[in-house]
Amino acid sequence: MSDFARAVEQLRPQLMRFAQMQLKNEAWAEDAVSETLLAALERPQAFAGQSQLKTWLVGILKHKLIDQLRKHTREVSSTTADDEADLDEQLFTADGHWRDAPKDWGDPEHCLRQADFFAVLEACVDKLPGVQGRLFMMREWLELDTDEICKELAISPTNLWVMLHRARLRLRDCLQLGWFAGAQA
Numbered sequence: 156m157s158d159f160a161r162a163v164e165q166l167r168p169q170l171m172r173f174a175q176m177q178l179k180n181e182a183w184a185e186d187a188v189s190e191t192l193l194a195a196l197e198r199p200q201a202f203a204g205q206s207q208l209k210t211w212l213v214g215i216l217k218h219k220l221i222d223q224l225r226k227h228t229r230e231v232s233s234t235t236a237d238d239e240a241d242l243d244e245q246l247f248t249a250d251g252h253w254r255d256a257p258k259d260w261g262d263p264e265h266c267l268r269q270a271d272f273f274a275v276l277e278a279c280v281d282k283l284p285g286v287q288g289r290l291f292m293m294r295e296w297l298e299l300d301t302d303e304i305c306k307e308l309a310i311s312p313t314n315l316w317v318m319l320h321r322a323r324l325r326l327r328d329c330l331q332l333g334w335f336a337g338a339q340a
Contacts, residue, residue, distance in 0.1 A: 159199045163192055166209050170216055176277060177220050177292045179285055183227060187219040194219075217297050224293070224307060246324055257327065258335060272334060279329035287322035294319060 156164075170191060174184035194215055195202070202211050248254055280288050290308075293299045301312050308315075 157199075159202075160196055162208055163195050163212065166212055167192065169209065170212060172277070173213070174216060174220060176281060177289065177296070178223055179289065180227070183223045187216060187223045190219045190222075191216045221297055221299070246328075257331060261335070275330065275334045276326075279326050279333060282329060283322055283325055287318055287325065290315065290318050291322040291326070 167188060170188045171184060174187045175181060178184045178187065191212060195212060202208065246254060280291060283291065286308075290304065293304050293307075294301075299307075301315060304310075305312055305315055310318075
């Protein structure tokens with residue numbers, strides 16, 4: 156086994172975690188990761204070394220995940236959790252102000268450079284209700300546009316924006332507790 160193949164194979168667990176988080180289906184995730192690794196091993200010369208190997212593989216994986224999402228769109232439910240209806244009331248007062256104002260998060264750019272932050276972010280995304288986490292990842296990580304997400308999941312743009320808004324609020328709260336509270340201490 157070449158050094159390149161060994162380095163690619165060592166990244167498989169990280170790619171699997173990301174794929175499972177996005178697809179919420181182990182078989183689909185395994186297919187996407189296997190296709191990613193196969194594509195990389197078939198054309199190692201395509202890796203020009205201008206980025207880290209992991210970054211390059213994640214770029215390939217993004218396309219494979221989109222392919223899996225398109226392939227299995229009809230099999231994935233797009234219902235929302237029952238407890239979402241009163242989320243705004245839990246977070247905001249009647250006049251639209253925060254019940255508990257967010258604390259100062261310091262320098263977010265500095266936090267993004269810290270590897271531990273991504274572990275906390277991943278855990279927070281995992282805690283989102285299935286559809287919210289999936290929509291958030293489709294929009295923010297896979298960078299799909301609104302029309303494409305709505306078409307793939309057969310939802311309205313308004314429904315998409317409401318679910319994204321709720322996902323971001325939940326992520327804010329989770330990051331507040333799981334990351335920024337410790338960073339301020």
